[in-house]
Amino acid sequence: MSGGTQYVVAAYAVIWVILVLYIVAMGLRTARLAREAELLLRLLDDRDAAGTRDEAAGVGH
Amino acid sequence: MTADDGALVDARGVVRSFGGRRAVDGVDLCVRPGERVAVVGPNGAGKTTLLRILATLLRPEAGTLTIAGAAIPKQSQAAREHIGYLGHDPMVYLDLTAQQNLELFCDLYGVPDAPERIAAALSRVGLVARTHDPVRTFSRGMAQRLGIARLTLHAPRLLLLDEPYTGLDTQGTRILDELLGGLGGREAIVVVTHELDRALELAGEVVVMRRGRVAARVGTAGVGLDRFRTDYQELTA
């Protein structure tokens, strides 16, 4: 490569890499959101299960 | 929404939360001149938060609040003229003398006849001999008494007291009792306390708080302490 082309390639590679890293960080945050949502779903399931048990035993509202 | 004109405190649906948890969750409270209200409740019920909202130290997130006719937080400055707030701490500078502390607060409140007021306040709390001593040399009880003197300087119409008796010595307790007993029909008191007997003794109305909400309002006329205590335990259980 001549005439400084390697520097041009390097500059665009850096831009590319950092933007991809940013997107990866965003993906990790999305993963956390998904985990949270699943946790809440499990909590709701537990609560519903407890509710039906209570009703079956006749102590529900 | 029509505000109660004469009321010193007019709170409707006041909300304040910390980190997503609602410490005060829709409280209505109306206090007119001459009324004494005690706020009781278990730890974390939002009593102190409510008092700090009334003192304009915390902004309400939702609801409307008027103090002495001034809308909070828009007209906080006007409301602050009328508020006297006493907390666990005396709220005076330890490195200033008694006199310098009281002078400072006279200047902040724009009190006209400061020297006379300061002399009178100091003699009322029995600290005349200590006028020119730095507060650091005071005992805790004496500092607390100076706090009472600070409270009275600008003749506030709305007294907000947060556990005022903790940290007071016997002399301080007597002085505070005298002060509160001597208030006329112009002033109102809101006191936060965990001592039910004090609440009954001091206030005409007791507000029981639980989880940021008002669980009950009880008039104290003719209510015995034992009866009230059982009611309270039921309400806050």
Next chain:
Amino acid sequence: MNPRGRRQYLALLRKDLRLEFRTRETVVAMGLFSLVIIILFEFTIGERVGNTAPIAGGIIWSTLALGAVLGVGRTWVPEREQRVLDAILIAPVSRLVMMSARTTALVIYLLGVQVVVVPLAVVFFVNGTSAVNLLLIAGVCVLADLCIGIMGALLASMSVFSRTRELVLPVLLLPSLIPVVITAGGATDAVLSPSRQMAEYRGYCLFLAVYAVIFALVAYATFDYILDD
């Protein structure tokens, strides 16, 4: 400021100065700290460069800015330690008055430090100078202190109410003060250079004045939101 506000302003300022006079914590600590840094610079840079006259202004103002962090960090500390903050915030005092009193107190502390440190530094780095030059530098001090005071009162009021206050303040304050350090240092160097550069000096001073005015306006627009919770 109306008469009421003026009385409150003077009362708050008098309170700050009285507390400082009684304990002498802030000014003494700032002064000693600044002297230590000056001596550090002298041995690490001055000894090697030989002729320190051309870089004296930069060294002096870097030192003073670092020392200022200590003083700015004391903002609201007596109120917090002696638990008076609620009583002050609950008094019917406009936040403008509170911040003005704070800024004035800071400027006075900084000037108190500079009265000692700047002449000493001038002796150390340029072997003394004329009285006129010292007066011109005093002008720079007043302007730069005003900048530091305004920015300091503004940022300290935020850092002090945060969890890791001592750690936050330098990181917050020093980047914002870099323009002040650059121009105050430039103005000092303009005065101390063999042929006094008055045009440059005036330009730098004008910059400092503009900085002070701009951030006074920013402070005016925002500090209600800082102090009221």
Next chain:
Amino acid sequence: MTDPAARRVLVLGVLTAVLTATGIIGLFLVAPEDSGEGQIQRIFYFHVSIALVSLLAFGVAFVAGAMYLRSQREWWDDVVFISVRLGLVLAVLTVITGSIWAKAAWGTWWIWSDPRLATYTLVILLYSAYFVLRSSAEGSRQARFSAVYAIIAFVSVPISFYAVRVAQSVVHPVVFTSSGAAMPHSMLIWFVVALAAMTALFFLLLQVELMQHRAQRALREVKLRLERG
């Protein structure tokens, strides 16, 4: 698609893709080689665009900060936070690509005498402090202090730039003037395309992250409801 935010993401995404592709093809295959700087001039298109868009991001944070203080709506705080973070990433990119350019054009990785490179370094310091303050402040103060600081920092940017420039013009005259001032049209077009691409990318990322924050808030609310029973 009924959700307006999702529609915005779609539109911005398509726009970003088209503009970026056009820009890259154009600047590598169509734009002429610069007579003075040769190939390395091709760094310029995205380097300057990223720099300008980082300033745009800080500007958005400034406006959103003011809006937050007025309305106390959490949404504006999200905008401030995301914009500052994006702006900071872009500023870091600017400095890195600028440094590569410096190496290519002048043979050194770093030259303090380039005022833009120096200023962007200051800007990175200035906005890094935003995150220090934000993680240190608690409760309702967090959003308020962050908003105030975003305002202060944005005002500091031109002041810092000016201070850096003034300081350097005295010591050594500015050697490297703005490289993009006299650009032939055949280059300017591709610069505009690159700038538009980066702007669209900024708003795309902002929109995506705002949606993440929205989801997070909704989840927090669900959690609170579950606790309350």
